[in-house]
Amino acid sequence: MNLRRQLLVSVLLWVSLCGFLATTIPSGLPVIFLIVPFILLFAACYSSWRLLQHVGVRYFARGRPHKHLGISVCASVMLLLVLQSLGQLTLRDVITVAAIASIGYVYLGRVKARHVYADPGS
Numbered sequence: 001m002n003l004r005r006q007l008l009v010s011v012l013l014w015v016s017l018c019g020f021l022a023t024t025i026p027s028g029l030p031v032i033f034l035i036v037p038f039i040l041l042f043a044a045c046y047s048s049w050r051l052l053q054h055v056g057v058r059y060f061a062r063g064r065p066h067k068h069l070g071i072s073v074c075a076s077v078m079l080l081l082v083l084q085s086l087g088q089l090t091l092r093d094v095i096t097v098a099a100i101a102s103i104g105y106v107y108l109g110r111v112k113a114r115h116v117y118a119d120p121g122s
Contacts, residue, residue, distance in 0.1 A: 003058060006051045013044035038078055046074045068108040076101040 017040040026034065049070035076097050083089040 003051075003054050006047070006054055010044065010047040010051045013040065013047050017041055017044050038082060041081070042074055042078045045077065046070055049074060068105055072101045072105040072108075 017037065020040060021037060053066070053070065079097055080089060080094065083093055
């Protein structure tokens, strides 16, 4: 995805999130629609993460952007936000989520590296 398209996707996701939050009242929504803002926020954060990575790779560094770190960070932020909105967030939860995100990031990196360097003949 090129830079202009990634910028357009990011802006559209942020606008749709703001529009949803501005036009709805949480107490009047069915329960299933209460997860929509979290999904939109995750998509908007991840899209912004990808946009910043593309800008960084294109203008400041060489290489390819890594998706796994963005997924780990954005999913961790969403999990912490969900716990906070339920009133269940404690320091122990923050440490646990950070540890799980770190282990997940390392695991995803190892699985991808093993897949890339695997012998195609076996």
